């Protein structure tokens with residue numbers, strides 16, 4: 001199987017950076033999320049450079065939802081990135097990580113009044129998702145005597161080749177304002193109290209393995225930018241979202257590189273803005289492409305069972321990695337303590353959750369597997385831990401970061417006491 005540079009095999013063991021996964025599992029226990037900081041930095045630099053080769057005025061807003069660990073956010077802050085934040089919680093963490101409020105965009109189709117107040121207080125721009133939200137934001141900003149800069153999230157009505165649950169720019173999607181209402185939205189914003197419309201935003205979906213839909217979205221965005229300029233909107237930024245996928249099937253996915261993405265999108269963007277005669281910043285919001293391959297999930301084999309097929313029962317299920325159950329997603333798995341052995345038998349790797357859908361990897365050819373072995377699930381850095389739950393009263397596992405020969409917790413594992421501590425005794429039930 002093709003492996004990215006930070007994953008290697010040495011003496012039959014899977015390594016992440018310079019660390020033997022078996023040693024990490026021994027020291028920290030399983031299940032365990034392991035992230036390679038160096039890989040985050042490489043991924044960021046590559047994406048950023050690919051765009052900046054075409055246009056220097058690019059701002060990278062890491063999509064914090066992909067992996068919101070503070071250590072990860074601090075790494076991005078250190079690289080000069082901002083963030084796409086989708087809740088007050090993500091906004092707080094991004095600021096605590098040291099990101100400049102100017103480099104944040106508060107996204108979301110259903111924000112509370114408190115969310116809007118926080119954005120105004122912190123001087124963070126808001127991507128407004130409806131006329132109703134515009135009205136509320138204007139009231140909030142006016143009450144505080146402050147101005148707020150906004151973009152609207154535009155629904156470009158583009159069908160994209162991805163799982164339907166993560167296509168976000170379809171005409172039928174809950175996100176954004178349809179193109180035929182967008183001029184009215186900006187006119188309303190130009191007239192609204194304490195609102196300054198300075199940006200445009202779209203995001204067409206996630207795990208997209210073709211570049212054409214991104215070029216199409218860029219074309220729609222610059223077309224609308226021309227009309228907005230005509231009605232007096234002074235555009236400071238155009239945000240074309242994230243969405244570039246990664247090759248989860250290591251040997252067969254033909255995933256575009258960031259360079260191929262940039263080569264497809266940038267000429268359309270640059271021609272468009274040149275035609276209008278404006279020089280807005282280009283904002284992008286990648287999540288998965290920066291984080292996906294940086295992280296593996298190590299999970300121990302509790303037992304092996306031969307029934308109508310061979311099941312490998314591991315200690316991580318959809319409580320820790322929801323993607324296979326939610327989107328039928330594919331993740332490569334490697335037996336980390338027999339990584340140089342030839343595949344022999346077909347196994348289905350299943351988690352400990354009380355649902356038949358709790359399958360991490362179905363029908364995979366693997367070397368002989370037995371109790372006590374260690375399975376590494378690859379490409380878990382995006383939408384892995386961030387979508388984890390405590391289902392079946394299973395405390396979420398620790399996350400560690402490796403950097404050179406160092407390793408450290410970036411989040412300790414939860415305990416049952418942590419779970420219990422959020423529960424309250426009812427006053428009408430006798431103790």
Ligand SMILES: Cc1ncc(COP(=O)(O)O)c(C=O)c1O
Pocket residue numbers: 063066084107168203205206207241242243244285286287288289382
């Ligand atoms: C508004 C917005 N921006 C950016 C992203 C990041 O997407 P991806 O991780 O596919 O790059 C998402 C998630 O799909 C999103 O909802």
Ligand SMILES: N[C@@H](CCCC[NH3+])C(=O)O
Pocket residue numbers: 065166168206207323327382383
């Ligand atoms: N959670 C999804 C991606 C959607 C991102 C949010 N818009 C996944 O794991 O693929």
